Every structure is written in structure tokens, then in C-alpha cells.
Amino acid sequence: MHLITARQEMSEFLANLEQDTPFHRLDPRVKMLYLFVLTIVNIFYLDSKFLLIILFSTIPFWIIARIKIRSILPQLTGIALFLLSLMIFIYSFSGSVLFSGSEYSGTEGLSIKIGPLIMNFSAANLGLVQLLRMSIPMLTSLLIFSTTDPAMFARGLDKLKIPFEISFMFLGALKLLPLILEESRNITDAQRIRGVNTRGPINRIRATGMLLFPLIINTLSKSRQLGMAVECKAFGSGKHRSFYRELKIRKGDYIMLIWIFTFATVMLYIRFVLGMGWGRMM
Amino acid sequence: MNKLGHNIVIEVKNLKFTFPSATEPILKGINLEIYSGELTLIVGPTGSGKSTLLQTFNGIIPHLSSGKMEGEVIVDGLNTKEHEVYELSSHIGSVFQDPDAQIFSIRVEDEIAFGLENLGFSFEEMEKRINQAVEWVGLKPIFKNITIALSGGQKQKVSIASSLAMLPKIIILDGPITDLDPVSKQLITSLLFDLKTKLGITLVIAEHDFSKIIEITDRIIVLNNGEVVLDGNPKDIIWNNYKELENIGIIIPQHIELMHFIKEKGYALKNNSIYYQDVLKYIRNNINDIININKIELKNIDKYEDNISISFKDLWFAYRKNEYILKGLNANIHEGEFIAIIGPNGSGKSTWAKTMIGLLKPSKGEIKIYGKNTENLDMNTITKYIGFLFQNPGSQLFANSVQEEMEFGLKIKEIDPKKISVIIDETLNLLGLSAYKKMHPFSLSRGEKKRLAAASVLQTHPNIVVLDEPTTGQDRKNLFGLMNLMKNLNEKGGTIIMITHDMQLVAEYADRVIVIKDGKIELDGSPRDVFYKHFEQLEEWNLSPPTVPRISYELKNYNFPMLLRTDEFQNILK
Numbered sequence: 001m002h003l004i005t006a007r008q009e010m011s012e013f014l015a016n017l018e019q020d021t022p023f024h025r026l027d028p029r030v031k032m033l034y035l036f037v038l039t040i041v042n043i044f045y046l047d048s049k050f051l052l053i054i055l056f057s058t059i060p061f062w063i064i065a066r067i068k069i070r071s072i073l074p075q076l077t078g079i080a081l082f083l084l085s086l087m088i089f090i091y092s093f094s095g096s097v098l099f100s101g102s103e104y105s106g107t108e109g110l111s112i113k114i115g116p117l118i119m120n121f122s123a124a125n126l127g128l129v130q131l132l133r134m135s136i137p138m139l140t141s142l143l144i145f146s147t148t149d150p151a152m153f154a155r156g157l158d159k160l161k162i163p164f165e166i167s168f169m170f171l172g173a174l175k176l177l178p179l180i181l182e183e184s185r186n187i188t189d190a191q192r193i194r195g196v197n198t199r200g201p202i203n204r205i206r207a208t209g210m211l212l213f214p215l216i217i218n219t220l221s222k223s224r225q226l227g228m229a230v231e232c233k234a235f236g237s238g239k240h241r242s243f244y245r246e247l248k249i250r251k252g253d254y255i256m257l258i259w260i261f262t263f264a265t266v267m268l269y270i271r272f273v274l275g276m277g278w279g280r281m282m
Numbered sequence: 283m284n285k286l287g288h289n290i291v292i293e294v295k296n297l298k299f300t301f302p303s304a305t306e307p308i309l310k311g312i313n314l315e316i317y318s319g320e321l322t323l324i325v326g327p328t329g330s331g332k333s334t335l336l337q338t339f340n341g342i343i344p345h346l347s348s349g350k351m352e353g354e355v356i357v358d359g360l361n362t363k364e365h366e367v368y369e370l371s372s373h374i375g376s377v378f379q380d381p382d383a384q385i386f387s388i389r390v391e392d393e394i395a396f397g398l399e400n401l402g403f404s405f406e407e408m409e410k411r412i413n414q415a416v417e418w419v420g421l422k423p424i425f426k427n428i429t430i431a432l433s434g435g436q437k438q439k440v441s442i443a444s445s446l447a448m449l450p451k452i453i454i455l456d457g458p459i460t461d462l463d464p465v466s467k468q469l470i471t472s473l474l475f476d477l478k479t480k481l482g483i484t485l486v487i488a489e490h491d492f493s494k495i496i497e498i499t500d501r502i503i504v505l506n507n508g509e510v511v512l513d514g515n516p517k518d519i520i521w522n523n524y525k526e527l528e529n530i531g532i533i534i535p536q537h538i539e540l541m542h543f544i545k546e547k548g549y550a551l552k553n554n555s556i557y558y559q560d561v562l563k564y565i566r567n568n569i570n571d572i573i574n575i576n577k578i579e580l581k582n583i584d585k586y587e588d589n590i591s592i593s594f595k596d597l598w599f600a601y602r603k604n605e606y607i608l609k610g611l612n613a614n615i616h617e618g619e620f621i622a623i624i625g626p627n628g629s630g631k632s633t634w635a636k637t638m639i640g641l642l643k644p645s646k647g648e649i650k651i652y653g654k655n656t657e658n659l660d661m662n663t664i665t666k667y668i669g670f671l672f673q674n675p676g677s678q679l680f681a682n683s684v685q686e687e688m689e690f691g692l693k694i695k696e697i698d699p700k701k702i703s704v705i706i707d708e709t710l711n712l713l714g715l716s717a718y719k720k721m722h723p724f725s726l727s728r729g730e731k732k733r734l735a736a737a738s739v740l741q742t743h744p745n746i747v748v749l750d751e752p753t754t755g756q757d758r759k760n761l762f763g764l765m766n767l768m769k770n771l772n773e774k775g776g777t778i779i780m781i782t783h784d785m786q787l788v789a790e791y792a793d794r795v796i797v798i799k800d801g802k803i804e805l806d807g808s809p810r811d812v813f814y815k816h817f818e819q820l821e822e823w824n825l826s827p828p829t830v831p832r833i834s835y836e837l838k839n840y841n842f843p844m845l846l847r848t849d850e851f852q853n854i855l856k
Contacts (some may be wrong), residue, residue: 005601011431014388018428151392174384178430183677189641190678193664193670195694195739210680217724218676222383229384232340232376232446233397235366242402244395244412 006182012071016146021111022252023065028156030253030260031144037260039137041267048125049131050270050277058140058265065147072146079138086134087127150174155245164241176223181219187211291452291484292316292339294351299334299343308334310508311353316486318451321478321498323516324488325507327531327759328729332488335505336454339486340376341367358451371397375445379457381437385429390421390440393429397448415447418481419473433627435466439473452484453477460490461754461781463627465824471495490758493535493829497557506530517554521545533758534830536786536848537561542570543852562833569840574854588616591652591667591746591777592638598646599630599637607633609801610647617745620768620778622792622809624785624823630801631781635748638779640664643715666695668846669739673751675731679723684715684734687723691738709741713767729760736764746777753784765791786828789813789846799823814844 006101017024038054045051069076154167188211196210197203230236290646294314300307308331316322324332335344340361344351355362358373378384387393394415398408416422419439424432428442445453455474459467477483478498489495496502502519504512504527511530512519519536521526524542527534534542535707537558544550549572550564565572570610599608607630614623625631636642637649640661649656651667673679681687688706697705710716713733718726723734732752739747747768753761768778769791782788788795788809794813797805797820805812805819813820813831820827827835834845845851 007430008601011428014428014430017388020789028656030648150388171386179382183674186672186674186677187680189636190672191680192676193639193663193665194691214676214680214724222380225378225380225383226386228342228346229376229378229441230386230396231346231367232342232371233448234368234371234400235396237366237400237402239400239402242399242404242408244392244399244405244408246405269632 006178006185009074010178010181012068013075013146016065016067017149019066019147023061023063023143025250025252026256027247027249027253028144028148028153029160029247030249030256031148032160034240034260035137035140035144036258037264038140041264042133042136044268044271045133045277046129047277048129048132050267051129051136053134054267058136059178060145062143065143067143067146072142075142079135079142083131083135083138087131149245150253151245152247155243155247158241158243159247168235172223172226175226176219179222180215180219184211184215187214228242255273285603288317288319290315291318291589292486293356294335294338295355297335297338297355297847298352299331299338299349302347302676304349307350309338309507312508312510314503314510314513316452316484317501318484319478319482320500321474321485321487321495322501322503323495323499324486324503324505325490325492328727330505331508332505333456334840336376336456336486336488338362339452339454340374341365341370351663368400369816371450372448373450373452374399375440375448375450375453377438377445377453377455377458379460381434381441381461384441385437386445390427390429390432391425393440394421394444394447397444411447411449415443418446418477419443433466434462434664435469438462438466438470442473442477447484450483452486454486454488456488457490458487459495463824464785464826467491471498473496490533493537496535496538497530504530504532508716517558520556521554528602533822537833539848540565540830540833540851543855546853547572555804558829562836565833565842566837568838569842571838572856574856575841575843588618590614591617591619593650594647596647597634597637597644597648597649599633599642600645606645607801608637611798611801611803613796613803613806615746615777615779617777618772618775620772620791620793621780622788622795623779623781623798624783624788624795624825625798629798631798632750634798635670635750635779635781638748639668639670662694665744666742667744668746668748669742669744670734671739671749673734673746673754675728675735676724678735678738679731683720684710684723684726685719685739687734688741692739695742697742709737713737713747714763729763732760732764736767740767740771744776746779747771748777749780749782751782752780753782753787758795761787783825787827789828789831797823797825809846810844813846814838 029244038058042051042054045054154164154171157167158164188207191207191210196207292315294312297309297312298307301311308329312335324335326332334343337347338351338355339357341357343349344363345367357370360370360373385393387396391412393410394412398411403411421439421443424436429437432440442453442455442458458474459470460471474487474495475483475498478485487495489555489561492499496516499516501514502512502516504519511847512523512526520538520685523535535556538556538561541550541553541555541561541564544564545553549568553560555561555564556835566695569575585717594611594613594615597608597611598606601605611634623631623634633642637644640656640659643657651664656664679687681690685706688709689702692702692705707716710719713736714732715730718730718734724729726734749768752764765787768780772778778791779848780787780792781827792809794807795805795809796803796825797812797816804823805816809831813827816829817827818836826832828848830845830851834842838844843854845854
């Protein structure tokens with residue numbers, strides 16, 4: 001059951017780009033560095049206390065960027081569902097596939113039996129840790145995507161010597177996503193009218209299967225059209241590509257760089273010099 | 283050079299093109315020259331090869347298309363076989379039909395810069411050209427806007443500006459106004475005229491609905507079955523070959539059709555005009571000589587006494603709290619009515635249609651189908667009464683063969699299995715799809731898909747059919763086929779509800795029109811009444827009535843009757 005039309009949703013999400021906050025004005029390369037550093041620091045921690053600290057350290061930027069939660073609700077929901085299902089299905093029941101046999105496996109401590117499945121609390125905690133570790137980069141990426149003009153992004157990637165073909169793939173996907181979303185909603189509506197039963201997980205899966213073929217055909221057709229259109233505008237000429245948008249490092253960028261450097265240093269110090277954050281998590 | 287001393291910019295020599303799996307070439311030996319500074323219009327029925335021909339001009343054929351190309355195409359001195367698409371792009375720009383599927387960037391300014399970036403222009407040169415293009419096309423107010431939120435017409439303007447920035451000598455446009463609402467159609471037509479007259483750009487346009495474009499056309503080329511059958515200036519071609527054009531399946535603009543009827547009666551034999559204003563002037567000046575003012579039998583069917591099929595009582599709908607899209611709709615739809623729902627973009631037309639079929643539940647108020655409140659009905663029950671045809675037929679087809687597609691609809695409705703194949707055969711026959719029974723739905727042409735979608739909906743004989751924008755992506759011939767089907771259903775007592783922005787369709791088929799604006803019903807009555815009594819209001823709302831009512835309205839001071847269709851005009855000629 002969709003809340004509003006896909007187009008409206010996309011417009012609202014993109015409305016975040018229209019804001020002009022210090023975070024928006026940051027050079028995209030600085031934003032990408034921030035994401036990179038966060039992700040690396042993330043990996044070194046297995047203690048939920050410290051991971052929560054890392055997560056909370058990103059909150060001020062959300063506030064500065066004045067993101068409207070309603071406009072990113074669909075994305076947040078998607079991330080939340082993904083992570084929750086990960087946590088529940090992989091880590092909590094009868095020990096985890098990755099960690100069985102190690103001291104991090106979920107076979108110690110308290111357990112509850114739910115039908116044929118055993119939910120174990122230490123495994124659940126491990127799941128929570130992994131959830132945090134994944135949510136931090138995912139949420140920060142969301143923050144960056146909703147505050148960075150794709151054209152600026154492409155410029156940033158180019159300055160980092162990444163070939164335009166790769167930026168083009170991202171930009172193309174960004175462009176096609178709302179169209180795909182809209183079309184999948186049309187198809188699901190049509191299915192409902194044709195009498196397809198979408199109640200219950202099995203029916204839902206079957207309905208999704210039926211959705212895929214027309215959706216793929218439609219998407220391929222649109223991408224082909226888009227492909228032709230960009231070729232008619234000299235895309236793929238092999239010539240050195242220039243850029244309309246320019247990037248300038250400003251005061252705000254230097255401040256952010258200082259923060260990133262400080263943050264990274266402190267967190268790595270805590271981890272490797274003080275040896276904290278990697279212990280057992282009960 | 284042509285007789286006006288214009289240079290040749292495109293030369294086509296013995297062009298043949300065959301698609302990979304086809305037995306016959308789609309282009310069968312074309313020889314043509316396109317002259318600089320002219321606006322050339324290419325017309326022809328679906329499948330005649332218009333788009334394919336244009337694709338040989340910008341190099342998509344042969345470079346991006348599989349298939350065999352024979353012969354040569356020389357564009358601005360470059361042989362398309364020897365130059366890649368990107369090389370040709372600075373000589374010939376391309377604009378396509380779907381406003382959404384050709385814009386790559388998120389913002390207007392980036393889209394206009396796109397081609398220039400690809401060619402590696404310096405920032406200074408880019409800025410100069412971009413500003414120029416924005417100026418020429420009139421995009422200053424929306425220069426920084428996000429492209430996804432623009433109207434269809436604005437998007438096409440952006441695509442045109444984006445091509446223009448590369449300063450091509452020629453721009454080809456494949457169906458540029460087909461998917462646009464009437465206001466946008468006019469906007470783009472005026473823009474194209476300016477490009478030709480003020481900038482001297484050569485334009486080659488392929489279009490179905492050329493009622494406005496014909497007025498700015500220098501030359502018309504008629505394609506049929508992959509061959510050029512007619513080629514010359516519009517006046518000569520139209521008046522010397524009227525019947526042939528009709529037979530080929532070209533849809534003649536209404537104002538020209540009226541002039542044709544006048545000429546058939548022996549009047550205006552020396553008048554060769556194809557301009558709307560001239561036709562209007564002629565009728566006005568000769569009204570007493572050619573029109574039987576008294577011979578008026580205009581049908582106005584009043585079905586208000588019949589049974590109510592759907593009733594809407596104080597219907598409110600909001601996706602989000604307090605953001606109402608429908609604001610208290612009240613209407614009774616009677617059995618046997620053919621209703622057109624019209625309104626500007628964003629008025630709530632589609633949302634209303636979705637509440638009818640039960641896809642959306644009312645936030646306030648009630649909807650009753652044959653007296654039963656839809657709140658208590660599930661989707662399966664509702665669809666027993668109402669069939670719904672989506673804008674894009676591809677959205678509602680998902681089986682692996684035409685037969686399966688039809689079977690699906692019947693099995694769900696628990697029709698007796700023994701009767702299923704009979705029903706399917708009957709319906710497919712009715713819609714001319716029997717030959718495709720075993721084929722995959724997606725291998726059908728656009729028009730055939732629409733007929734299949736219609737078949738799957740109609741086979742269960744719903745009492746009410748709702749059509750959402752039946753004109754999108756359809757050529758006139760297929761559209762009339764579909765509409766005639768609806769008309770038959772209507773004559774047998776079915777209720778048809780059509781959501782459309784095509785005013786001509788309203789005039790031709792509907793016996794009642796409801797105008798919805800900002801979620802409220804503003805007008806509700808017969809097309810004749812609504813167009814006549816509220817002509818100026820409709821214009822203000824960008825819902826311009828079609829040609830025949832327009833002419834009638836402009837001649838109202840001369841006691842001219844309020845006509846809806848060209849055949850009504852034919853009937854009142856002396």
C-alpha cells in the first residue's frame with residue numbers, strides 16, 4: 001500500500017537537495033572521506049557501546065543538514081527492514097553461520113526456544129553489534145546522497161581520478177530509480193485489479209515474481225531510450241570530458257577535515273593504544 | 283539546392299533497412315533531400331518507417347542498431363556510415379517522444395551542459411552556449427529546477443535546449459508532442475517555429491497529430507510501407523491527394539477536414555488554405571451561402587433518469603493527513619452514460635479513478651456501486667462490476683502467452699472451465715488478436731498490447747469500464763479502434779468512464795463531461811453545454827476545446843450552431 005505517488009516521493013527526497021546548509025556546501029570529496037573514515041573506524045569495533053558513540057557522533061550533521069525525516073522515510077524503512085531481518089535471521093537463531101565455534105558464537109548464555117528455533121541472547125547482541133556496524137555507513141550514505149547534487153558528486157569523483165563511466169552508472173541508476181518505482185507501483189495496482197492475491201508471504205512472493213518480467217522489460221526499454229539520447233549528445237566520444245560544475249575547498253571543508261582527522265585519531269587511539277572496544281559483548 | 287536556393291543538408295540515397303529478424307525491409311529504397319532552414323514534416327501510419335528513417339539521420343542506424351542498412355545517408359556533408367554518433371551529434375541534434383526517458387541530469391542546467399561536457403568544451407564556452415540556449419528556449423525561470431518535477435512540455439523544452447547548446451545545423455524530432463497535453467503541444471510548436479525563423483535551424487519532425495505543426499511546415503513527406511508516396515508543399519499535397527491520405531490512415535486535422543467538406547459541396551474550390559484562421563474566416567464570410575442554419579438536429583442525450591451505477595457522496599481523499607487531493611466530490615453516474623473526466627494536471631483525475639476501482643479507499647465520504655458501499659466490498663467483487671484499463675498496457679500484462687493472459691482473468695473470476703476457451707476465442711476474435719494466441723504479450727506492438735489489455739478486461743463483461751488516458755502512446759487508428767469498442771459496449775448499456783486530456787476524444791464520444799480542478803468538480807454536463815457556455819473558462823484552465831467547438835464558439839454571433847464533430851458540420855452544409 002503506497003503512501004503517495006512515486007514521483008511525489010522522489011520530489012520530496014530531492015527537495016532536501018534544495019536546502020543550503022553548511023553540510024550541503026561541503027565539497028563532495030570531503031563528504032566521501034568522512035564516509036570512508038567512519039566505515040573504517042566502524043570495522044575496528046565490536047563493542048556496542050563504542051559503536052553507539054560513533055553513531056551518535058553523526059547526529060549533529062543530520063541536524064545541521066536540516067533533513068526532513070518524512071522525506072527519507074521510505075529509505076529509512078528500507079534500511080531498517082534490511083538490517084532487522086539480518087539481525088534476526090542470521091545471528092539470533094541456533095548460532096550464527098559465521099561465528100559458530102568461536103567465543104562469539106551464539107550458543108552460550110541465555111536462550112529462548114521459539115518453536116523449532118533457539119534465540120540466544122549473546123547471539124542477539126552480536127546481531128545488534130553487526131546492525132550498528134552496518135547502519136552507520138548506510139545512514140551516513142543516505143545523509144550524503146540527500147545533501148549532494150549528483151552533478152557535484154560526479155565532479156568530485158572525476159577529481160579523484162575515477163573514470164566518468166563509473167559516475168555515469170550511478171547517475172543513470174539515480175535517474176531510472178524513480179521511473180522503476182513508479183512502474184512497479186502501477187504494475188502492483190494492475191495486479192490487484194486483476195485479482196492477484198497479495199495477502200500472506202507466499203502470495204506476496206509469487207506476486208513479486210509476476211511483477212519482475214514487465215518491470216524488467218519496461219526498465220530495459222527506458223534505459224535503451226536513455227542510452228540513445230545520451231549517445232546523441234556525444235556521450236562516449238572518448239574525448240577528455242570537461243565539467244560544468246566547479247569545486248572549491250572552503251573554510252567549512254577545512255573545519256570538517258579537522259573534525260574527521262581528530263575523530264579518526266581519537267577512535268583509533270582508544271582501540272589500539274588503550275585496547276578497548278574489541279572485547280566480549282555481554 | 284532547391285528552388286529557393288537552399289542548400290541540401292541531408293541526402294538520402296537508395297536507403298534500405300531491414301531489422302534483424304524481419305523478412306522484409308522496413309525502409310524499401312528511400313531517395314530524399316532535406317533543405318537547409320526548412321521545417322520538414324514526416325507523416326505516415328504506424329509501421330511506415332518514420333522513426334526508423336529519422337534514426338538513419340542521427341546515426342543510431344547503423345551504429346547503435348542491429349540490422350542491415352543499404353544505401354547512404356549524408357548529413358551536413360558527413361557520411362553516417364563513416365562517422366560515429368557522437369561525431370554527428372554536433373551537426374544534428376535529436377529529440378525523442380518520451381519526455382522522461384531522454385533527460386539524464388537531475389537539474390536543468392546540468393542537462394543543457396551535458397552534451398558540451400561530453401565534447402570537452404571549456405567552461406567559458408559552455409557558459410556562453412548554455413546561456414544562449416536558455417535564452418532562445420525561454421528557460422530562465424526554471425534554469426536551476428529539478429527536472430523530475432517539470433511538466434511534459436517543460437521537459438521537452440529542456441531536451442530541445444540541450445540539443446541546441448551543441449549548435450547543430452539540424453534538429454530531428456521524433457514524436458515530440460505526442461505525449462504532451464494540449465497546452466504543452468502549443469508551447470513546443472511555437473518554439474519550433476521560432477527556432478526555424480529566428481535561428482535558421484533545419485527541422486525534421488515525425489508526428490501523428492500535426493494539426494498545429496502543419497501551419498508552420500514548409501514541406502510534407504508521406505511515408506507508407508517504407509516508401510515515400512508523397513512529397514511536396516503541404517497545400518498541394520493535402521488538396522491534391524486528400525482521399526489517398528485518408529486511405530493510407532493519416533489523420534487529417536479537423537480544420538482541414540471541414541474545408542474538405544466545404545469543397546466537396548462545390549464551394550471554395552480555389553481556396554487552398556490549410557490554416558485554421560483562414561478556414562474560420564472563410565466560413566464566417568460565407569456562412570449564409572453555405573450553411574443551413576435551420577437544419578440543426580443536434581443530439582443531446584439526457585440519461586439522468588436511468589439507474590445509477592456509481593454514486594459519489596462527499597468524497598474526500600488524502601494520501602497524507604490533511605493534504606487532500608479530492609475535496610468533497612458529489613456525482614451520480616448513470617447506467618449507459620459515456621463520461622469524460624477532464625482537468626488540468628494535478629487536478630485529481632487519476633486519483634478519483636483509483637477510488638472508483640477500489641485501489642484507494644476514501645478518507646471521508648462514500649462510494650456506492652449499484653447501491654453497495656465500496657467500504658464493504660473487496661477488490662474481487664468490485665472488479666466483477668468495473669473493468670479498468672491502465673495508461674500503459676505493459677503494466678497490466680504478465681502472462682507468458684496471450685492465451686494465458688486471457689485465461690488468468692477468467693480463472694480468477696471462477697468462470698466455468700468448459701466455457702473459458704469459448705469466451706477467450708470470441709473475445710480475441712472481436713479484437714483482431716486471434717492470430718497471436720500463442721505469442722508472448724510483450725512481443726506485440728503497442729497498439730496490440732492495448733487491445734490485449736482491453737480484451738482481458740472486457741472478456742468478463744463488466745458493466746462499467748474505466749479508461750485512464752487512453753490516448754497515451756497510441757496512434758489515431760488504434761485509438762479509434764479501441765474507442766469504437768467502448769462505443770459498442772456503451773450502446774449495449776455499459777457505462778464508460780474515460781479520463782483524458784484529449785478534447786477531441788471528449789467531443790467525439792462522450793455524452794457527459796465532468797471538469798475537475800484542484801480536487802473539486804467545477805463543471806458537469808453535456809459536452810455541448812460545457813464547451814459552449816464555459817468556453818473562456820475552459821481556456822483559462824488550459825483545457826482548450828477542440829477545433830469544431832472552437833469554430834462554433836468563434837462564430838456564435840452569426841447564429842452558428844454549437845457543433846462537436848466534423849460530421850455534424852458536414853450535415854449542415856447546403
